[in-house]
Amino acid sequence: MSPELKEAYARYLLTLADDEIVIGYRDSEWTGVAPVIEEDVAFSSLAQDEIGHARLFYTLAGKLLGKDPDHLALLRPKEDYYHARLLEDRTTPKYDPGGNHEGGGDWARAIARRFLYDLFDDLRIEGLLTSSDPELAGAAEKIRREERYHLRHGEAWWRTLAEGSIEARTRLEAALEVIWPDLLGLFEPAPGEDRLVEAGLIARTTDALREPWLDRVYPYFEAHALPFPGEKIREGWRMAVEPRTGGRHGVHGPGWDELYEEMTMVRKLEPEGAW
Amino acid sequence: MTYEERVEAFKKRIKEGHKVEATDWMPDEYRARLIKFIEMHANSELMGALPERDWILRAPSLHRKLAVTAKIQDEVGHAQLLYRLVEDLGKPREKIFDDLVNGRTKFHNVFHYPTYSWGDVGIIAWLVDGAAVISQGALQRSSYAPYGRTMRRICWEEAFHLKHGEDIVLTAMMGTEKQKRLMQEALERWWEPLMMFHGPPTPPEKDKDLEWGIKTKPNEQLRQEYLSTYVRKIQEIGLKIPDPKLKYDSDKGRWTYTEPDWDKLYAIVTGNGPASKERLSFRRLSLEETAWVRRAILGERAQAA
């Protein structure tokens, strides 16, 4: 592997891992506070699955970079994380002892983000099944088997939110409106993805997933007459929303500042120590 | 048979070691005591998720992150198992939560305290869960069979929590001075709540839950078993237990210790502990903020019907 290819591949693996770890961390915050106790337990399993997937990708990246997976997960500088911006905000309600609960999320946002991200991730993982790196192909195969259940979970909740009550539907629509720019930001490619396609490491660049993703998500909006900010014309989907990008280059928002601070605080007490 | 005769026959059967199932006839007092006892246990599992939950995001490695999340998930899972028992005994879930957040029902003393460091995570998983296993182990033989069966499952899972907690503590005790200090300070914070864990030494003959066979061992016996199991394990890894009076009296065959302030325990479990108000208002907020989801589920069902 040439140094340029190796660099691009490591960067891509870190991008995959960062996406998974960030949504896994944010969704694990629902442990203990989900709407129904049974769901609490189920949603926590989904979050743990994502962290498990992140661990697989960090391990692969670690082999290329000669670094320990924990090191990659918890000890990089804040601006060297490449996850999509969609994933970094909290979705749990914010609790402030002073009574200021502004700035938190809700279950509608958690479900909308997770389900639409899972549909993206499913397409992305599909493109790794035929990777020329057998370890990546093997990881993708295992991950895909778990993600099937995530999609089933997402579909059930999507329906409940869209059809359960006016209130739920209003919340779902409001959440979607907030996240649309970030949803389109998912398709920002990592640097050097073209090289990876040439080398057969991945089947498609991330931006090439946009059209198939829009084709795939549209029916879920149509089925429940949910507003969809775009239309399909001859050349493809024309969206009325500008994507918000930057995540793949380490540009993030306050949600990431807060999460990074929390996730690294204990480890940074003794960065090289055993924990 | 009159009601009183039925009750006497029921008590006799329990004394003979017979078990009661959810759909069996049972005296009103037995049902009421079961609900109160199991509901407090369930509330404790649910409220117990909160102090540790703050550390889900902060765990210092991927393995710890997964293990802490799984552990707290287990606690919520235990709450589910126990709330199902309470629901089957006739108290609906909405009423259970309403009573909890309005302070009409209790949860265990150890969950009324704040957490300050990763040391608390290790000490809670090892020693608080360790104390819970001692009492839950005894509950496996409860006269109420669904509760006993649930305890068998819960104890099985708690065994993983103990290992996880002990490993966190041992790893830190092999680490730097800073790491060791985290554990020693946490032990000092938790020792008093741990000594209160099994409750005041109520004389067995006055303990109604013992009489009905809902629980099977008196409080002081549980505390003695706890000390016999853990004191040495704590001391031999270099941690110092903050009670100068703690020692094993071999003449009497029992541990002696500084008597906890039982009035303080009562104050804590009735909502006046250092973190009681915050925990309850957090729980209230999380229930309020998700109420619309439960309404949506009911709405969807109504539509389907």
Added chain:
Amino acid sequence: MHVWEVFRQEQEGEPMIHVGSVVAPDRERALEYARDIYSRRYEAYRLWLVPREEVVEVTDLDFLQPPVDRTYRMGIAYRVTVEKRRQIKEMFENLAKEVYGES
């Protein structure tokens, strides 16, 4: 919300054992919740979910353990075989003594 009773087979070929119940809005989520509540640590080889209202319970002891003697179906009724065997053996020994005399 509906209650489903959950039965678990822990290993292939073993019986389905009742392990508890879940509350869920629909069948899909009931399945998911049952997996996450009753098999987080690979405890299940197979799960059965049964809507609670479909469970028929029988606890009538007069029906399940009828009071009139049914021991003729049980091993206990045939403990006499040991004694019978002893008597037959003795019979044959006595016959042999008659034919061949004491030796």
